[in-house]
Amino acid sequence: MFGLDKKDTSMLIIVAILTLFAPFILNPFPTESAMAQFNAGYPDLMQRFVIFGIFAIGFNILFGLTGYLSFGHAAFLGVGSYSAVWMFKLIGMNVIPAIMLSVIVAGLFALLIGFVSLRRSGIYFSILTLAFAQMSFNLAYSVLTPITNGETGLQLTLEDPRVLGVSATADGSIPVTNLFGLEMRSTFELALGPWAFQFNAGYYLCALIMLAAFYLAIRIFRSPFGMMLRAVKSNQQRMNYTGLNTRPYTLAAFVISGMYAGLAGGLMASMDPLAGAERMQWTASGEVVLMTILGGAGTLIGPVLGAGFIKYFENIFSKINDNVLHTWFSFLPDGMEDAVVFIIHPFIGKGWHLTLGILFMLVVIFLPGGLVEGGQRIKGWLSRRKAKDSGKAAGETNPAE
């Protein structure tokens, strides 16, 4: 289907089902129950899942295929956000032109940075991209204030021209982002017994775009172009010796992944029309690196998993507090209960980053292939055990002579 082989098609379908039914899947607990606070099926969070999914898919096209570790990818996300907000300010509140512009601007920006950075490889490439991203971040905070609005961040105002729309709605408020009239924030609530599910227009737009982005990534991975990028990763020198210039390929990969980041930035601004320089800081670039590695760099599904995993647990962990822990461990004797809560305390709530850091280190040390490799290992272990069992069974029927 769509020019994919059977395995890829089934993967695409699984991802499609997961994203399209996310409002159900992420809301397993009834609204009244005590566990309801762990529901993740509200629009804001679901939008973040898919937007960061796009960001990580794009990053993976560069890092997973070519092995070039960029530490400045958040710059493209930031540039995308800024251009989308400017589109809302100048043209109108329709998200399509905004997203298009953010992809184009981020692509051009990536072309510029990539052209310079890709002259070096390895750690130098990481540091060059880091330097460029920090430069953009510093500029956005200082001299470029007329464009970026400095520390306050770029916001919509009632005085914006909005040539193809209205500066202010009839009741004097700022118009909201929409897709040909369909407001991004409009949410349909479905109550089924004790459950309440929310279907948000913005989420579904993001989800559809993510599916398209995912499909495109599969095609890139399976294309001769993707093959070439993998060859760059495994041995660039040999590629050069065969007389092939690898730079156009790596540059193309860099620009594509920059455009993915711009797309994510544009979507972020479409869901919530503001943009700030902190989105470009290098810690933000570090976050997408974490997502990709955690999920499994170089695999198709890995980055999406990683992005979902990090954003989901960030949300869950920061909600758990000592009281919740006490109710969980109330079956233990009093002293034990306090001790357990005391031990877990640093890792929850505000300590989520500590958990993330430890988890990330463990993954890099023991599972360089990320969650995907973990899954494969478990699968391999299970099938080996099965094989052993059947082998044993066979052994029993043929006793040693």
Add this chain to the structure above:
Amino acid sequence: MDAILLQILNGLDKGSAYALIALGLTLIFGTLGVVNFAHGALFMIGAFCAVTLQRILNLSFELVDETQKDFLGNPLKVKTPYVEAWFGPDIGGSIIDWAVPLAILFAIPIMIGVGYVMERGLIKHFYKRPHADQILVTFGLAIVLQEVVKYFYGANPIQTPAPDALNGVVNLGAAIGMDIVYPVWRVVYFFFAVLIIGGIFSFLQFTTFGMVVRAGMADRETVGLLGINIDRRFTIMFGIAAAVAGLAGVMYTPINSPNYHMGMDFLVLSFVVVVVGGMGSLPGAVLAGFLLGVLESFASMNEIKSLIPGIDQIIIYVVAIIILLTRPRGLMGRKGVMED
């Protein structure tokens, strides 16, 4: 003229922090070949050693003093630090006052220990893995260290003042008939940095241990074949590098109140410094540190800012990009070391 001299001083002062951190990074890279993204965290841990010592010295007990009354007429509770109780108010008071310089003694063993544990426990296993993995695992470690410090000390900057005697300003230009007023502590920082840098270089240059380490940096395998346990020496060098970063942090606390992410802020800059100086070159790291510090402070002069707006924010990165593209091995990098 005064302004230019002042900017040079400013630059040397900023540069001394860069140079110290970059020196430690280069020691690690030159000996072990590891790209250590957790180096900024070591700097931060050093700074928090000073905070910890200050807190320990300020541990105090409360006594109800019947002779003094507060404004409600109740007996006043007087806090007396143990140090003052033991050594008398004069000596005890000055010990507390000199907490930051004393923290140097406190920090050295701690930092060497931290470095040793880090190398033996984690980094040892990453020598054979690609540089990207080294970057990633040390980046993760930096996050963990940072969050641990945040858990114990909170997220707000903690004031750690310099001793009163070193807290004022001094007129450095008096001898040559000019008027250059400069904070004393920054002058102290500069000389401290020079002292440490000189110490490291003479240690490497004039001791047998240093000679072996230098030989190992040049050709690890041969030194190993000569029957010298080079790994152990490199581990010690890692500890020393951690101590250098830590001392840079200890002495930096009066200039900038330490908070848990100060390391990350310095890390990016110090990497740029190392790359400009040339990966693996110790003199290069020091030179580039001072050079970039001076450039940065010149770029923040109003005259230059009005010519090229925003230059003060990006000068270091611009220099780094130009150097990386035109002279791949940095200012003083050895030929063939990490050039691709």
